[in-house]
Amino acid sequence: MTTPSSTSSEPTAVDASEALNASTALPSILELSRDRLTATLIELGEKKFRADQVWRSIYYEAVASFDDMSTLSKPFRKSLSEQYSISSLEQVMFVTSADKSTSKALYKLRDGELIETVLMRYESDGHRRNRKTACISTQAGCALGCTFCATGQQGFRRNLTVGEIVAQVIEMQRIAYAEDEVQMEQGKRTKGELQGVTNVVFMGMGEPLANYRNVVTAIRVLNDNQGLNIGARHITLSTVGLIPQILQLAEEELQINLAISLHAPDNATRSQTMPINQRYPVEDLIRACHKYADATGRRIFFEYVLLKEQNDSMEQAQKLGRLLNGLHCHVNLIPVNPTKLGPFDRTDMGAAKDFQGGLKQYGIPSTVRMEKGIDINAGCGQLRERAIDILGA
Ligand code: SAH
Ligand code: SF4
Numbered sequence: 001m002t003t004p005s006s007t008s009s010e011p012t013a014v015d016a017s018e019a020l021n022a023s024t025a026l027p028s029i030l031e032l033s034r035d036r037l038t039a040t041l042i043e044l045g046e047k048k049f050r051a052d053q054v055w056r057s058i059y060y061e062a063v064a065s066f067d068d069m070s071t072l073s074k075p076f077r078k079s080l081s082e083q084y085s086i087s088s089l090e091q092v093m094f095v096t097s098a099d100k101s102t103s104k105a106l107y108k109l110r111d112g113e114l115i116e117t118v119l120m121r122y123e124s125d126g127h128r129r130n131r132k133t134a135c136i137s138t139q140a141g142c143a144l145g146c147t148f149c150a151t152g153q154q155g156f157r158r159n160l161t162v163g164e165i166v167a168q169v170i171e172m173q174r175i176a177y178a179e180d181e182v183q184m185e186q187g188k189r190t191k192g193e194l195q196g197v198t199n200v201v202f203m204g205m206g207e208p209l210a211n212y213r214n215v216v217t218a219i220r221v222l223n224d225n226q227g228l229n230i231g232a233r234h235i236t237l238s239t240v241g242l243i244p245q246i247l248q249l250a251e252e253e254l255q256i257n258l259a260i261s262l263h264a265p266d267n268a269t270r271s272q273t274m275p276i277n278q279r280y281p282v283e284d285l286i287r288a289c290h291k292y293a294d295a296t297g298r299r300i301f302f303e304y305v306l307l308k309e310q311n312d313s314m315e316q317a318q319k320l321g322r323l324l325n326g327l328h329c330h331v332n333l334i335p336v337n338p339t340k341l342g343p344f345d346r347t348d349m350g351a352a353k354d355f356q357g358g359l360k361q362y363g364i365p366s367t368v369r370m371e372k373g374i375d376i377n378a379g380c381g382q383l384r385e386r387a388i389d390i391l392g393a
Contacts, residue, residue, distance in 0.1 A: 025110050029058065029084040030163030030170075033217070034224070046076065052226065058086060059166075059227025062173040062196075087167040089115075105171065109164060113140035113157050115205055117168040119175060119197075133199040134172035138165055138215050139206025144240050146261075147273045148305060150339040151205045159211040165218040168204075169228060173197050200230050202237040203259075209237075209245035219254060232256045238303060243280045243288045250295040258292060259301040259332075260285065264311045265319035273307065282323070290327060299328040306335045306347035306355065317358025324364050331359060331366035 032040060038051035050072070057069040066072075066081040092114070093106035103119045118135040122128075142149070143156035176196045183189035200222055202208040208215045215237070222230045232255035239246065240261050249258070262285075264270035270277040289300050302324065306312045324331070333355060335346040347355070352368045359366050 025088070026083060026085045028088040028163045028167070029054075029080070029086055030088070030167050031161060033162075033221075044079070050076070054080070055224075056226055059170070059221070059224065060229070062170050062177060064174065087170065088164060089167050089171060091171075103175065107168070107171075109140065109160075111158075115140055115160065115164075115168075117172060117204060119172045131198040132172075132176045132196070133201055134169050134197045135201045135203050136165060136168040137204035137206050138202055138208040138211045142206045143210065144207055145275050146240065146263075148263075148307060148336055148339065148342045148344050150342075153339060153341045159214060160206070162214045162217045162221065165214060166221050166228075169197060169200055169222060169230070173228065197228070197230065199234040199236075201235075201259075207240055207242070209239045209242040209249070212245050212248070216249075216252060216254070219256060223254075236301065240274065240276050241280055241285045241288075242276070243284060246288045246292055250292045255296075255298070257298065257301060258296075259303055260289060261305075262302045262320075263305050263307075265316050265323050269311055269316070273310065286323060286327070289329075293328050299330060302329055302331045304331055304333050306333055306352055308336075308345040308347050308351075310344060312347040312351055312355055314354060314358050317355040318361060321359045321362025321364050324359075325362050329364065331364055333366055333368045335368075335370065 029037070034051075034055060037055060038048055041051045041054065042048065053071045054069065057063045057071065061068075063069055063086070065086065066077045066084075069077055069080075072080075088110050089107040090109075091105055092108050094103065096103040101121050105117045105119075107115050107117065109115065115137040117137060120133045120135065122131050122133065124130040137160065139159050140157035141154050142151045144152055145155075146152040173196045177194050180189055180194045180196065184191050184193070189195075202215065219232070219235060219237075222228050222235060223232055236257040236259050237249075238259040238261060246258070246260075261274075262270075262282075263274060264272075264277075264282070267277060267281050267283075270282055292298075293300055304311070304320070320331070333352055335348075335352055336342070336344050338345060349368070356366050356368060
């Protein structure tokens with residue numbers, strides 16, 4: 001388990017260089033904080049406003065190469081491209097679900113590690129406008145070993161750097177922009193109106209709060225209004241429930257949404273599928289959630305993966321209702337996406353609705369969320385699992 005360290009906005013060189021195959025690849029410019037980028041360009045003899053232009057090209061325009069930075073002189077573009085790369089992700093698989101709502105990319109990092117990123121497209125439903133959500137990874141693998149999770153079944157590899165985390169959103173932004181442009185050509189979108197990625201969820205591979213400093217720094221980069229400009233309220237961080245980091249996050253003054261992977265209403269049931277529960281038991285976790293909600297004024301989201309005949313009875317629904325009583329929260333009920341090694345089947349829709357009824361008896365609002373992209377193994381860690389089968393990677 002990684003303990004939280006300082007929340008400096010400067011990613012350390014060590015983090016970035018660990019991920020870099022130094023013999024061949026140029027360092028990614030995404031590893032430079034805005035301040036560092038400015039200082040570096042000034043050292044190269046450029047004016048400060050050049051750094052703003054480069055920042056905008058990378059994070060707002062999401063350009064794929066220095067050549068596309070049209071506001072810069074050719075010699076300056078050339079000089080940048082001799083010293084840096086933009087992204088350090090190499091796409092090795094890209095699949096889209098039959099209904100086109102979900103795409104999933106598998107990326108190879110410089111040291112050969114594989115991570116997954118998902119883009120989910122939601123049509124407007126009358127209440128909410130249409131949106132595109134990027135689901136991103138924060139670690140290669142995960143140390144926490146939840147038994148229903150494909151990433152947990154693969155074990156921990158390493159933390160992602162700030163640049164590797166943000167690069168995933170930039171990749172999804174390029175796809176989303178290209179789709180916006182097609183819609184403009186078809187007259188379905190006003191000319192010049194690029195929407196891009198509207199939401200980001202930290203629900204891909206890994207435990208975000210075990211990579212605390214890089215994740216918080218990445219959130220601030222996503223927030224930057226001269227860059228990707230993803231509002232904090234459109235960002236959701238999902239955690240297995242690392243209490244010290246939850247309390248630290250409460251002090252960051254970020255208006256992001258916090259989602260807790262609860263998945264059981266009591267210690268006996270939770271410990272069967274989530275080893276972390278032995279370290280941070282349910283009552284302590286809920287106490288930390290109260291503190292977080294009080295400090296931030298934000299409601300907490302609970303994720304509850306429904307595992308057939310494990311945690312989906314009416315009695316367990318009522319127990320969960322009592323546990324969450326008095327907390328400003330919302331529960332997302334998610335029938336499990338079965339994994340290769342996982343012993344669990346999905347709860348059917350009828351039983352999920354009954355569970356929802358049990359929560360309602362205690363005034364706890366909930367939604368049953370069918371996972372998107374089942375046909376493309378969109379569940380956390382599942383594409384990597386499949387790629388290893390196919391590619392022998
Ligand atoms: N480590 C973090 C975030 C990544 S997992 C966490 O655990 O919260 C994102 C969400 O996917 C978590 O709620 C996790 O419990 C859930 N999940 C993992 N495996 C799943 C599966 N096979 N089916 C459905 N949800 C799953
Ligand atoms: Fe890790 Fe989250 Fe998977 Fe648990 S559910 S093993 S914490 S990624």
